[in-house]
Amino acid sequence: xxxxxxxxxxxxxxxxxxxxxxxxxxxxxxxxxxxxxxxxxxxxxxxxxxxxxxxxxxxxxxxxxxxxxxxxxxxxxxxxxxxxxxxxxxxxxxxxxxxxxxxxxxxxxxxxxxxxxxxxxxxxxxxxxxxxxxxxxxxxxxxxxxxxxxxxxxxxxxxxxxxxxxxxxxxxxxxxxxxxxxxxxxxxxxxxxxxxxxxxxxxxxxxxxxxxxxxxxxxxxxxxxxxxxxxxxxxxxxxxxxxxxxxxxxxxxxxxxxxxxxxxxxxxxxxxxxxxxxxxxxxxxxx
Amino acid sequence: xxxxxxxxxxxxxxxxxxxxxxxxxxxxxxxxxxxxxxxxxxxxxxxxxxxxxxxxxxxxxxxxxxxxxxxxxxxxxxxxxxxxxxxxxxxxxxxxxxxxxxxxxxxxxxxxxxxxxxxxxxxxxxxxxxxxxxxxxxxxxxxxxxxxxxxxxxxxxxxxxxxxxxxxxxxxxxxxxxxxxxxxxxxxxxxxxxxxxxxxxxxxxxxxxxxxxxxxxxxxxxxxxxxxxxxxxxxxxxxxxxxxxxxxxxxxxxxxxxxxxxxx
Numbered sequence: 382x383x384x385x386x387x388x389x390x391x392x393x394x395x396x397x398x399x400x401x402x403x404x405x406x407x408x409x410x411x412x413x414x415x416x417x418x419x420x421x422x423x424x425x426x427x428x429x430x431x432x433x434x435x436x437x438x439x440x441x442x443x444x445x446x447x448x449x450x451x452x453x454x455x456x457x458x459x460x461x462x463x464x465x466x467x468x469x470x471x472x473x474x475x476x477x478x479x480x481x482x483x484x485x486x487x488x489x490x491x492x493x494x495x496x497x498x499x500x501x502x503x504x505x506x507x508x509x510x511x512x513x514x515x516x517x518x519x520x521x522x523x524x525x526x527x528x529x530x531x532x533x534x535x536x537x538x539x540x541x542x543x544x545x546x547x548x549x550x551x552x553x554x555x556x557x558x559x560x561x562x563x564x565x566x567x568x569x570x571x572x573x574x575x576x577x578x579x580x581x582x583x584x585x586x587x588x589x590x591x592x593x594x595x596x597x598x599x600x601x602x603x604x605x606x607x608x609x610x611x612x613x614x615x616x617x618x619x620x621x622x623x624x625x626x627x628x629x630x631x632x633x634x635x636x637x638x639x640x641x642x643x644x645x646x647x648x649x650x651x652x653x654x655x656x657x658x659x660x661x662x663x664x665x666x667x668x
Numbered sequence: 669x670x671x672x673x674x675x676x677x678x679x680x681x682x683x684x685x686x687x688x689x690x691x692x693x694x695x696x697x698x699x700x701x702x703x704x705x706x707x708x709x710x711x712x713x714x715x716x717x718x719x720x721x722x723x724x725x726x727x728x729x730x731x732x733x734x735x736x737x738x739x740x741x742x743x744x745x746x747x748x749x750x751x752x753x754x755x756x757x758x759x760x761x762x763x764x765x766x767x768x769x770x771x772x773x774x775x776x777x778x779x780x781x782x783x784x785x786x787x788x789x790x791x792x793x794x795x796x797x798x799x800x801x802x803x804x805x806x807x808x809x810x811x812x813x814x815x816x817x818x819x820x821x822x823x824x825x826x827x828x829x830x831x832x833x834x835x836x837x838x839x840x841x842x843x844x845x846x847x848x849x850x851x852x853x854x855x856x857x858x859x860x861x862x863x864x865x866x867x868x869x870x871x872x873x874x875x876x877x878x879x880x881x882x883x884x885x886x887x888x889x890x891x892x893x894x895x896x897x898x899x900x901x902x903x904x905x906x907x908x909x910x911x912x913x914x915x916x917x918x919x920x921x922x923x924x925x926x927x928x929x930x931x932x
Contacts, residue, residue, distance in 0.1 A: 388758060395754035396766060399747040399810055406807035407773050407781065410788035414780075417787055424791060471684045474677045487681055489919050494688050496915045500870050500885045501904040504892055505691035508698055508901075515694050545688065552684075598775075606777025609870060613892055623779050630783050630875065640787065643780045650777065 418640035425634055436641035446622070446642075453622040454649065457605040460543040461597050467544070468551035469593065473585075475552070476559035488556070495549045503610050506542045507533055510614070534616035542614045543604055551596040558592025559585070594660040602650055622646055692908060699901035716902040723899055729887035730903065732798060733867055736883060740805040740866035745859040747806070748813025749851065755814070756821030770811040778871035781808075786875040796878040804872040809862040816861055820854030860918060864911070 418437070422430035440446050471491070475484055494502065509515045512531035520527050532538045562585060570580040608623035622642065629639030702713035720726060755763060773781065782804070789800045828850070832842045870885035877886050884907070891900050 389760075392754050392758050392760055395750040399751040399814070400766065400769070402747060402803075403769065403773065403807055403810060406785060406803050408769075410781070410784035411772075411776075413788040413791055414784040424787070467684060467687075471681060474681055478674065478677050479681070487685070489916075490685055491688065493912050493915055494692065496864055496868075497692070497908040497911045498868050498870075498885060498888075498904070500888055501695075501907060502692065504888070504900065504904065505695035507892075508694050509691045515690070545691065548684075548688065602775060602777060606779040608779060609874075609889065613889075623777070626779060626783065630786060636787060639783060643783055647776060647780055650775070654775065 414640045414643060417637055418644055420637045423634060423636040425636065430637075436638045437645075439638060440641060440645055446625070449620055449622045449625055450645075450649075452619055453605050453646075456539065456543070456607070456611070456619075456621060457601045459540050460547060460604045461600045463540065463544045464548050464551040464600050465593060465597070468548050468596070469555050469589075472552045472555035472559055472592075476556050476562075477564075491549055491552055499546055500609065502546060503542045503613050506538065506545065506614060510538050510541070533614065534618055536615065536619050539611045539615040539619055542610050543607065546610065547600040547604065550599045551593075554596035554599065555589060555592045558589040562588045591660060594657050598654065598657050601653060605649065605653075606646055695901050696905045696908070699898065699905040701898075716898040720899045720902045725882075726884075726887055726891075726899060726903055729882045729884045732882065733884040736798060736802050736805060737863050737866040739802055740809055741859050741862045743802075744806045744809035744813050744862040745855060748810050748858060748862075749817050749855055751810075752814045752817035752821060752854075753847075753851070755818055757826060770814055773808055773811050778808075778869075782872045782875040785872065789876065796876050797881060800876045801873050801883065804876055805866040805869055808869065808872065809865045812861045812865060813858040816858040817851065817854040820851070820857075825850065860914075867911075 417424070419432050419434065420430040421433040421435060422428055424430070475487060475491075479487060507514075510532040511517070512529050512533070514533070517529060517531065521529075532541070566584055566588070567580055570584045571577075575583065606623045608621060608627045611619055611621045611624055623646070626639050626642045626646065629635045629642060699716055700712050700714065702711040702715060751766075755767065785800070785804050786796070789795055789803075794800055794803070829842050829846050832846045833839075837845065868885070869883075870889065873883045873886050874889065877883065882890070884903070888900055888904070891897050
């Protein structure tokens with residue numbers, strides 16, 4: 382069945398504007414930045430630039446970037462892990478144990494913060510974690526004379542803030558996956574003699590894996606490129622690759638180096654997606 | 669045993685909710701506290717809301733954010749709905765490719781997209797400013813709109829339109845009486861998404877805002893980095909209260925969380 386000319390114009394007219402917009406604001410800019418990452422001078426400098434590999438070489442030759450990259454990846458892993466450890470049981474309880482209006486209410490309460498400003502939520506943690514903040518005051522009142530707790534500007538603060546920001550993603554994706562599991566499968570496992578643990582490990586966990594993986598992807602990607610949260614909650618400690626890229630564009634104005642670092646970050650993200658892709662793909666066929 | 673387990677589950681869910689809401693509540697509380705240095709004990713006062721009312725920078729930034737979010741909602745929802753209708757109604761060559769092209773704006777870290785826009789807009793002469801921030805926000809919102817409207821159109825009831833046409837409806841009547849009612853819920857949900865994406869967007873705006881022109885998140889970030897000002901607590905509390913209030917209203921119309929209690 383070949384589409385008529387009229388249909389073809391309709392398709393073009395309907396999709397054209399959106400894709401022209403995307404081309405001009407996403408795909409052309411990415412191409413421009415790829416070109417820029419091979420230039421030796423920033424476009425802010427009025428002299429003509431020539432091609433070079435120096436920006437990528439700088440990343441691999443300077444020992445300075447490796448700790449930044451490692452901390453960015455570690456941060457992504459820690460945040461994803463904690464989101465899973467906290468979020469999965471919550472999603473499970475919500476999908477399989479809580480019913481009716483309670484479920485609706487709790488579900489709404491979990492997704493609600495999601496719609497408020499992310500920056501504001503990160504900022505709000507500074508008031509909780511600082512010395513003489515709520516955590517500190519609470520501990521002091523229960524154990525007078527306990528050492529002051531000042532978590533602000535530390536690694537844990539960054540992790541806590543990011544887990545708080547991204548936890549709803551994990552709960553949401555796991556909840557959707559868990560809810561789709563037919564209860565009769567679980568009952569079948571139980572009646573065939575499997576105990577609670579075996580049923581969970583052999584039936585529930587594998588079936589909800591796509592939910593876990595898509596949650597992990599939704600969390601890991603933004604966290605690895607984060608710069609605002611580590612800056613507000615981590616201060617000067619724990620510089621991430623993202624923070625360095627931001628500085629190349631806003632402070633030191635070394636755009637070509639920043640562009641190269643951005644593409645290295647993107648390469649890391651692509652590798653991770655490559656690893657997760659088979660699982661994500663299965664999800665498409667599973668439903 | 670069973671009751672004990674249920675009690676434990678409820679307790680755990682409450683703990684999770686406490687974790688999610690603790691910082692927000694603390695911030696809201698401190699917005700009404702008199703001491704500027706977050707000093708305790710708590711003393712109720714509206715000084716920071718008064719200060720906010722006189723903070724021109726913050727208010728201008730706030731209005732910028734609202735206008736950009738509204739313009740973004742209008743543009744992204746119309747363009748996105750058009751594309752979603754094309755995907756729902758027609759099958760054509762290159763459709764899968766076009767749909768796959770919607771993933772990069774979602775899957776690439778905003779930092780990379782934001783800096784790439786900065787570079788390209790500089791090179792092409794578009795420059796920085798509210799107009800380029802709007803360009804960027806629409807790009808980020810489009811994929812969400814297309815997915816949300818598209819989810820509704822997964823099996824586009826083409827037959828209904830054809831039936832209406834054979835029964836003598838004019839194309840306009842078909843559009844008005846058949847297509848629009850089918851599309852409406854998806855479009856409303858998508859426009860809410862688009863508004864939230866834009867109003868919340870910090871990273872892209874941060875790179876595209878020239879000195880002196882800001883949106884609310886950018887202005888808040890700058891204030892935080894300069895030093896803590898309780899006015900930020902006040903405006904943040906307002907933002908959170910308004911956005912959560914809006915969502916609660918929406919939730920009354922759209923049921924989140926799956927089925928009702930009926931099928932227990």
